[in-house]
Amino acid sequence: xxxxxxxxxxxxxxxxxxxxxxxxxxxxxxxxxxxxxxxxxxxxxxxxxxxxxxxxxxxxxxxxxxxxxxxxxxxxxxxxxxxxxxxxxxxxxxxxxxxxxxxxxxxxxxxxxxxxxxxxxxxxxxxxxxxxxxxxxxxxxxxxxxxxxxxxxxxxxxxxxxxxxxxxxxxxxxxxxxxxxxxxxxxxxxxxxxxxxxxxxxxxxxxxxxxxxx
Numbered sequence: 001x002x003x004x005x006x007x008x009x010x011x012x013x014x015x016x017x018x019x020x021x022x023x024x025x026x027x028x029x030x031x032x033x034x035x036x037x038x039x040x041x042x043x044x045x046x047x048x049x050x051x052x053x054x055x056x057x058x059x060x061x062x063x064x065x066x067x068x069x070x071x072x073x074x075x076x077x078x079x080x081x082x083x084x085x086x087x088x089x090x091x092x093x094x095x096x097x098x099x100x101x102x103x104x105x106x107x108x109x110x111x112x113x114x115x116x117x118x119x120x121x122x123x124x125x126x127x128x129x130x131x132x133x134x135x136x137x138x139x140x141x142x143x144x145x146x147x148x149x150x151x152x153x154x155x156x157x158x159x160x161x162x163x164x165x166x167x168x169x170x171x172x173x174x175x176x177x178x179x180x181x182x183x184x185x186x187x188x189x190x191x192x193x194x195x196x197x198x199x200x201x202x203x204x205x206x207x208x209x210x211x212x213x214x
Contacts, residue, residue: 022186049208077122
């Protein structure tokens, strides 16, 4: 078995298993926490506040619009670019069809890959620059934040280098980093991809019950 076959075979399945089980463990743990019974008199619907909060925080609003505009814009640029790369880049689609789900869907052309990659890189770099330059972000950031950012950056960089799939060493390096990223994901702040809905919902319900816009 070659190294490429190992990282795309046994190590990939191990990493995917850790990713799924780790993510489920975290989500179930959050759900089991529950919340204390709220004894205050409700002024509005907690459920309505939870739903409103999910959508309201996708756009800048309120008195913090100016301070959050940079973060939201960079976040959208990064996440949309990464989403397009993950689900519509031809090598990814072929890999998922062979290893996850045997369903065909359209892929983006080469120029589309380049555009999406530029968006993803630009957004990730802007977010990291904010993390190391904003006084508040500096204080609340730790090694986990930087490791997640750099590991994601390296996964994307090696993916671009291995796009043509002509050099096995580049493809194996990319896949190795993907496997490491999957293993690291559930135990890091990268889990916000799944848990953000819970935090928004909880906060929205808390303030919504009190008749306050979350």
